[in-house]
Amino acid sequence: AHYCASKAGARMLNACLHLEEAGRGIRAMALSPGTVATQMQHEIKASGINSVAALDWSDHIPPEWAAQALMWMCTGDADEFLGQEVSLRDTAIRARVGLVR
Secondary structure, three states: OHHHHHHHHHHHHHHHHHHHHHHHOOOOOEEEOOOEOOHHHHHHHHHOOOHHHHOOHHHOEOHHHHHHHHHHHOOHHHHHHOOOEEEOOOHHHHHHHOOOO
């Protein structure tokens, strides 16, 4: 519950930041990359602690995808997502960012 509550709080903070500061030129968006192929995911998989541990390694995205998405979010092409969450689980967003798998 703690993890989900903190994610919900971060999403709301992003939306409020956009509403309050967009007029000052501040761009606010959130990135939801999904599970990223990192050492932390190796440790979770080895622990068997939760449902994420059961994911096949190919279900995790490369860390470079998250970095590329963040760079894209800094461009005008991402303006429609201001105040919202950009989810890399969405194949249409992946295509716009230039990510393929």
